[in-house]
Structures are given as C-alpha cells and as structure tokens.
Amino acid sequence: xxxxxxxxxxxxxxxxxxxxxxxxxxxxxxxxxxxxxxxxxxxxxxxxxxxxxxxxxxxxxxxxxxxxxxxxxxxxxxxxxxxxxxxxxxxxxxxxxxxxxxxxxxxxxxxxxxxxxxxxxxxxxxxxxxxxxxxxxxxxxxxxxxxxxxxxxxxxxxxxxxxxxxxxxxxxxxxxxxxxxxxxxxxxxxxxxxxxxxxxxxxxxxxxxxxxxxxxxxxxxxxxxxxxxxxxxxxxxxxxxxxxxxxxxxxxxxxxxxxxxxxxxxxxxxxxxxxxxxxxxxxxxxxxxxxxxxxxxxxxxxxxxxxxxxxxxxxxxxxxxxxxxxxxxxxxxxxxxxxxxxxxxxxxxxxxxxxxxxxxxxxxxxxxxxxxxxxxxxxxxxxxxxxxxxxxxxxxxxxxxxxxxxxxxxxxxxxxxxxxxxxxxxxxxxxxxxxxxxxxxxxxxxxxxxxxxxxxxxxxxxxxxxxxxxxxxxxxxxxxxxxxxxxxxxx
Numbered sequence: 159x160x161x162x163x164x165x166x167x168x169x170x171x172x173x174x175x176x177x178x179x180x181x182x183x184x185x186x187x188x189x190x191x192x193x194x195x196x197x198x199x200x201x202x203x204x205x206x207x208x209x210x211x212x213x214x215x216x217x218x219x220x221x222x223x224x225x226x227x228x229x230x231x232x233x234x235x236x237x238x239x240x241x242x243x244x245x246x247x248x249x250x251x252x253x254x255x256x257x258x259x260x261x262x263x264x265x266x267x268x269x270x271x272x273x274x275x276x277x278x279x280x281x282x283x284x285x286x287x288x289x290x291x292x293x294x295x296x297x298x299x300x301x302x303x304x305x306x307x308x309x310x311x312x313x314x315x316x317x318x319x320x321x322x323x324x325x326x327x328x329x330x331x332x333x334x335x336x337x338x339x340x341x342x343x344x345x346x347x348x349x350x351x352x353x354x355x356x357x358x359x360x361x362x363x364x365x366x367x368x369x370x371x372x373x374x375x376x377x378x379x380x381x382x383x384x385x386x387x388x389x390x391x392x393x394x395x396x397x398x399x400x401x402x403x404x405x406x407x408x409x410x411x412x413x414x415x416x417x418x419x420x421x422x423x424x425x426x427x428x429x430x431x432x433x434x435x436x437x438x439x440x441x442x443x444x445x446x447x448x449x450x451x452x453x454x455x456x457x458x459x460x461x462x463x464x465x466x467x468x469x470x471x472x473x474x475x476x477x478x479x480x481x482x483x484x485x486x487x488x489x490x491x492x493x494x495x496x497x498x499x500x501x502x503x504x505x506x507x508x509x510x511x512x513x514x515x516x517x518x519x520x521x522x523x524x525x526x527x528x529x530x531x532x533x534x535x536x537x538x539x540x541x542x543x544x545x546x547x548x549x550x551x552x553x554x555x556x557x558x559x560x561x562x563x564x565x566x567x568x569x570x571x572x573x574x575x576x577x578x579x580x581x582x583x584x585x586x587x588x589x590x591x592x593x594x595x596x597x598x599x600x601x602x603x604x605x606x607x608x609x610x611x612x613x614x615x616x617x618x619x620x621x622x623x624x625x626x627x628x629x630x631x632x633x634x635x636x637x638x639x640x641x642x643x644x645x646x647x648x649x
Contacts (some may be wrong), residue, residue: 160185160522163193163242167333168233168309170225177244177603179218187248220250227272231583233309234271235299242267247472279310280616288353300327303354311336330354358515379410412513446475451554459549461527461542466491471522471557479636480520480563481505482574484556484605486640488537491528496521505569508606508622512629519581522562524576525550547576558598565636566589566598567629589628591635601635603628 162176180190228243236242242304246264250256254562257427259265288300300322304311311329315336318329330349337344342546395428443449450470456462469486474496489499497505524547530537542550556574558566568574575581577600578592603623 159189159191161191161193164195165366166193169228170232173232173240174228174244177247180244181207181218181247181251187241187245190241190244192244194237218251220247220255221254221257224250227257227268230272230275230313231268233275235308236271239271244255246561275308275310275313278306278308279314282306282310282314283299286318286329290321291355297326298326301354302327302329303349303351304329306331309333315343315345335540389411417425443556446471446557446560449553449560451555453553456526456550456553458552459527459546461525461529461546464530465527467494468526469494469496469523469528470526470553471520473516473520473522474518475520475561477520478564479514479518479632480522480558480561480566481569482566482573482577483521483523483569484607485523485525485542486528487539488528490532491537496523496605498588500610501605504606504609505624506532508626511626512633514629514633520557520563522554522557524554524573526553542572544575544581547572551576551579552578552590563598565601565632566594567601567603567632569603570608573605574602575602589631599635599639601628601632602630 164172164176166172166217170209224246231239231243242264242493246256246268249264257263257265258290260269282304286302286304288302291299291301298507304643311334311506315329315338318327318336319338322338324340326339328335330351330353333348335346338344397426443452453468453470456468462468470491473480483501485496487499487501490496490502496502506516509519527544527550529540529542529546530536532538532541554567566577568577571582571584574584574587577594579595584602584604586598588605589601591599606623606625607624609618609625612621
C-alpha cells in the first residue's frame with residue numbers, strides 16, 4: 159500500500175505531481191491511501207512519500223476538461239476527493255471518453271463535487287462583507303470573516319484582489335486566511351470570527367442603502383432563502399433588517415404603488431379615437447401600411463378595450479428573417495412599437511452579438527394588444543389565452559403573407575403556439591428548424607423577457623449566451639438556405 163501525505167488541502171498541482179509518479183510506477187487506485195494534511199499514515203502502511211520531483215516527460219493522457227474539473231473538485235471538503243480523482247485518472251488511460259458517461263458513478267460524484275464547489279464560491283463572492291480596521295501605523299485595512307463549506311478561499315481570492323485592487327484587505331476563514339496589500343496576494347493560517355471587528359463606521363450607511371433598494375413587490379421569501387441560506391445571515395450586517403423588511407413588505411408595496419404610475423395618459427385615448435375614425439372598414443389589406451392602419455381598429459378580441467393602441471409589426475417589408483414574440487408590454491403599448499422596453503433592449507443587444515441588423519428584419523408579436531392586470535396605478539403583464547392568440551392569428555398570417563420571410567424565429571411558447579396552431583413547449587423545438595404548414599422554416603428560442611425574470615445572475619448569464627447562440631444559429635441557417643440547407647422537420 160502506498161501512502162501519500164499531502165501538504166495542502168486543495169493544491170491540484172501537488173496532487174498532480176504525486177498522481178504522475180503513481181502512473182509511472184503503474185500503481186492501481188486500490189493500492190494508494192491518500193492522507194489529508196496533518197493525518198499520519200496508518201500503522202500498517204508504508205512511510206508516507208515525499209512530494210516527487212516535477213518531470214517534463216509526458217505521463218498518461220487526459221482530456222483538458224479533466225484538468226479543469228479537477229482544479230475545482232479538489233477544493234471539495236470530501237476526504238475521498240483525492241482518491242476519486244486518481245481513480246478517474248487511472249480509468250481515463252483506458253477510456254478517454256469516460257467523462258462523457260454521466261451515468262458512471264465516479265463521473266457523477268465528480269460532477270456533484272464540482273457543482274458544490276462552484277456554488278460555494280458563488281456564495282463567497284456574494285456574502286463576504288468587509289469591515290474597516292485601523293492598523294498600528296494608522297493605515298486603513300479591511301477584514302472579513304467567512305465560513306465556506308469547502309476549501310474555496312484560494313480559488314476565489316483572485317476575484318477579490320481584482321475587485322478591490324485599491325484597498326488592503328484580508329479574508330479570514332476557519333482553515334486559512336488571504337491577504338492583499340495592493341500589490342500581492344498571500345495566504346496564512348485560518349482564524350476565528352472574533353479576529354474580525356463586528357461593525358465599522360460605514361455600516362450604518364450600508365444598512366440605509368440596503369433598506370432603500372429593497373423591493374417589496376418582488377419579495378419571494380423561499381427564493382431569497384435558497385439564494386441566501388440562513389447560515390450566512392449571522393455574518394451579514396443587513397441580516398438584522400431582513401425580518402422587519404419581510405414583515406412590512408405588504409404595506410411598503412402599497413406605498414410604492416401609490417408613488418408610481420404607468421397608466422396611459424388621456425392623449426393616447428384621443429389618438430386611438432382619431433385612428434379609428436380614419437380607417438374605412440373595407441380597406442384593402444394589400445400592403446403593410448394598409449394592414450397596420452386596419453389593425454389599429456381591430457376588435458377581434460376584448461383586449462382592445464383596455465390597451466392603449468394596437469402594436470403592429472415593424473421592419474423591412476422585404477425582410478428574409480421575421481421575429482415573433484408574445485405580445486407588447488407596458489412600454490410598447492405606450493410607444494406603439496414592438497420590443498422597445500427592457501426585453502427589447504436585451505433583444506437588440508443579442509441581435510448585435512449574433513451579427514443581425516434589426517433594420518433588415520421584421521419584428522412583430524403573436525398578439526397585438528397589451529394584456530394586463532391593473533394593480534393600483536400599475537399594469538402587470540398577463541399571458542394571453544388560446545382564444546386571444548387564435549383571434550390575433552389573422553394579423554400574424556397577414557404579416558407573413560405580405561413579408562414572405564425565408565425564416566421565422568419564434569421567441570417563446572406563445573409565438574410557437576400561434577405559428578403552428580396548437581400549444582407546445584419550447585424546449586423540444588429549440589435551436590433547430592421546423593417546417594410550418596406553408597413550408598416556411600421556423601427557428602425556436604426563448605423570449606427575451608424570460609432572461610429578465612431569472613433571479614440567479616450566473617444562470618441568467620448562461621441563458622443569455624444560449625439565447626445569443628440561438629440567434630446566431632438562426633442567422634447561419636438562413637445563410638445556408640441559399641446553399642442547400644439540411645431538411646427541417648415538419649411541425
């Protein structure tokens with residue numbers, strides 16, 4: 159039995175040096191005992207080995223992904239992490255595609271440990287709170303106390319060095335401490351919570367700021383606790399405010415509603431009346447301007463009774479790509495144009511990233527009137543029902559006939575349902591071409607507003623990149639149509 163005594167809890171390069179030596183000596187995993195730092199070898203084992211010299215010669219083969227996963231997994235607190243990594247390394251010599259087998263027990267353990275470490279690192283970035291202290295030389299320094307579940311301090315310290323490069327700070331954890339002097343990052347022994355001051359002069363200002371940005375209308379206690387578990391509250395100065403803010407959320411929301419209003423001004427009602435008077439009921443619908451003018455007086459469903467105006471499609475009448483969303487929002491209802499609010503800003507940025515010029519496209523919605531629920535003086539978006547979608551399909555079909563796009567990008571389930579005539583989910587159709595009844599290919603992705611509603615910032619960033627990739631893929635598919643694209647599946 160080979161006993162390997164590691165000096166560090168989470169130094170991947172140290173573990174890698176031992177693992178390379180073991181591979182050179184053809185030592186199988188079951189004959190290796192990996193010892194946590196500070197633990198003595200078992201009485202029946204051989205004397206623990208010293209760290210082997212680093213060699214430049216190639217030893218074994220592994221995919222680059224294993225190195226990246228290993229650097230995260232070794233930060234986990236599981237004592238078996240070293241053995242797990244070596245066992246996977248040993249098996250990868252015989253099966254280079256092992257990491258792709260998500261059902262494999264060892265691969266599953268690795269994935270779970272990597273996810274836990276990354277989650278712990280995310281919590282550290284979110285919940286570390288620095289407090290000012292005065293050193294003997296009167297230099298202002300900042301200290302923070304944090305209790306991670308895993309050994310993530312060394313992994314996350316560069317983030318704080320970059321984020322707070324202009325100040326001297328230290329982060330104390332039970333197992334190790336990190337310090338930054340404005341020039342270099344160094345590490346020392348762990349400490350106790352008592353080593354960090356309980357409050358500082360700026361804490362009152364921070365509490366005032368935190369209370370002022372609290373939005374009672376968006377309060378979801380279960381979601382908040384999932385993102386900020388109670389175990390972290392004792393280290394957060396704002397934790398003392400959470401209970402009273404939750405308790406008074408209802409009254410605070412009512413007060414906020416009284417201070418804000420998005421009800422359309424009266425001039426919009428007068429504008430709509432003039433539009434209705436100008437349009438003849440038997441107007442010919444042979445062009446986009448004529449269709450837009452006729453849609454201004456649409457009464458096919460009850461939504462027209464409360465919306466400010468019809469929000470018709472906008473863009474080039476010769477566009478090869480048409481985008482279809484769900485319905486106009488509050489700002490679109492006031493402006494009379496599609497995708498000009500917060501979701502429209504996300505949409506425009508994603509188009510730019512995907513290399514698509516919005517001016518060359520046609521952008522519209524499955525439903526042309528804003529459906530909302532009055533809440534005080536605000537108007538809260540409501541999802542259109544099947545009858546409203548079916549009633550407005552007349553206008554969407556007319557837009558398709560007049561524009562004749564080569565590709566339609568459906569954003570969200572409502573857009574998909576309107577185009578294929580039945581309710582369906584986005585996920586099975588996402589990111590691929592599906593033929594509509596008239597033979598036009600449809601490309602499916604999420605609605606930009608979906609990205610705005612995600613509470614997890616990291617997950618929202620990932621989904622935003624997926625959305626941008628969907629648009630880029632749609633553009634590439636459209637470009638390939640002239641070169642004989644792969645056949646699309648019929649809806």
